[in-house]
Amino acid sequence: RRAATLKPFDNLTLTGQNNRAKKIAKSVHAIFDQTAIKSCHLEDKPILKSIEFDIKDQPFHISMGEENVEDMKHKVRATVQACDRGQIARDGYRTLALVNHNLPREWRVSSERKEITCEINKLIPISLVNLTSPLSNNDYINSEVHIDDAEIIDNMQQSIGKGGRRSIIDILKYLIPNLVKREVLCMTHPEIYLRISGDGRNVGKKVKHVMITFSILNDKNKLHQPENHYTTTLYPGIEKYEILNIVLEHLIVELRKLKEEGLEDNHGVKWKINLYFSSDWKFLVICLGMNAANSKYFCPWCEVSKEQQGDFSYNWTISKTMDQICENYKIYKGHIQLPLFDMIPLQNWVPDELHMMLRITDVLWRLVLDEIRSRNTWGDKARNVIIEEMKRIGVKFHFWLEVGSTNWQFTSLMGQDKLTVLQHFDLNKLFP
Incomplete structure (x- = not known):
């Protein structure tokens, strides 16, 4: 009988190529078992877990034996966590998995992510809120884009009108x-300190969204890590009292209950809840039902006016109370609506330190430049001194003239650069 002639690998179908690779792996596995019997002690229990080889530059990685379901599940869940933390998209992970065969296949990761989502949705379901006055896509053009992921932008555009x-x-x-x-x-x-926060973000060029989060202040070491800020509310739109009043209705009810009754956990332990609120000034005054920060009566805590803010002879203290505001907010100038989070004492409303620092730095830097102009020393020499000093402290900074104008513009400093300037810029070089 004539022996069967093997076809070249390139002439095989995909199924045929895989079958040939499996046949080779099976033969290698048999040889391994025979060699192990001769070369190893009975108690050694050698195991061939995988075989990796190439045929015509096509790589094959074949796992041998039965898969440990628990180990694989743990590995896949860890991969899901890593992808979420590293913001690795499906296509990106699929490419990584092709390069490294030790990584779980992308379909496994996607399947596990869906399973995790289903589990969490049972424990912490997500509900939709209809917004009565949704923001039109064309109402605003974002000058600065915070999120440019195409998938996120598409999801947000499709969810206009719902939170x-x-x-x-x-x-x-x-x-x-x-x-x-x-x-x-x-x-x-059993005592928990909760901080409620909120802010708006730009998603793409035409969509904004607002996120309300909370963090547990007891967890001091991890308080500033993003994963320890838990989202309670998310909606596409702008920071506006009327919209927030609708979207936050359920959260407000829950916070009142937590403040008055505490929280009984799944083990029957009753936890006392202490509430705080912190955000940038804009969001803070919106939630307090106040005028904008640049209005005449701007302070959330006292009755100082714009004209009085530079008068240090006054002993300004927290003179307002949340109870008085809730009873009749009109007794305080600057208040135009009832506060949204009326269960949080006014002394527990704290403006975000970062935003305060950024704004103070802007004002101080403007005063420095105004002082140079007032001394009639504003010229190339002063600008060169500033640029050289910025180079010394490691901050990128430039001046330039506007086209068709005599006004000098300069680099807008970011948060860390502002802090560096505050700490290390030597003003003696400008004002000897």
């Missing part, structure tokens, strides 16, 4: 066991 919310009580019940395990919370002193 999403999660129960802060559900989230807390989910978080408490791990916080107790990490000794962030103590069951013998």
Whole structure:
């Protein structure tokens, strides 16, 4: 009988190529077993886990034996977590998995992500909120884009007119066991300090969204990590009192309940809840039902006016109270609406330190330039001194003339650069 002639690998179908690779792997596995019997002790239990080889420059990686389901699930879940933290998209991960065969296949990762999502949705369901006055796509053009991911932009555009919310009580019940395990919370002193925050972001050129989050102040070491800020509300739109009043209705009810009754966790432990609010000034005064920050009566805590803010003879203290504002907000000038978070004492409303620092730095830097102009020393020499000093402290900074104008423009400093200028810029070189 004539022996069967093997076809060249390139002439095989994809199924045929895979079958040939499996046949080779099976033969290698058999040889391994025979060699292991001769070369190893019975108690050694050698195991061939995988075989990797190339045929015509086409790589094959074949796993041998039965897969450990628990180990694989743990590995896939860890991969999902890594992709989420590193913001690795599906296509990007698929490419990585092709390069490294030790990584779980992309379909496994996607399947596990869906399973995790289903599990979390059962524990912390997401509800939709209809906005009565949705923001039109064409109402605003964002001057600065914070998020430019095409998938996120598309999702946000499709969700115009709807917001999403999660129960802060559900989230807390989910978080408490791990916080107790990490000794962030103590069951013998069941007290939780919650900070409510919010801000708007630009998604693409024409869409804005607003996010309301909370963090647990007890977790001091991880307070500034993004993953420890938990989203309760998200909607496409702008920071506006009327919209927030609709979207935050459920959260406001929950916060009142937490303030008055505390929180009973899944183990029956009753936790006392202390509430705080912190955001940039704009969002803070909106939630307090006040005029804008540049209005005549701008202070959330006292009755100082614009004309009085430079008068240090006054002893300005927190003279307002939340109870008085809720009873009749019109008794305080500058208040035009009822506060949204009326369950949070006024002394617990704190403007965000970063935004305060950024604004103060802007004012101080403008005063420096105004002082140079007032001394009639504003010229190439002064500008060169500033540029050289910025180079010395490692800050990129430039001056330039506007086209068709005599006005000098300069680089807008970012947060870390502003801090560096505050700490290290030598003003003696400008004002000897």
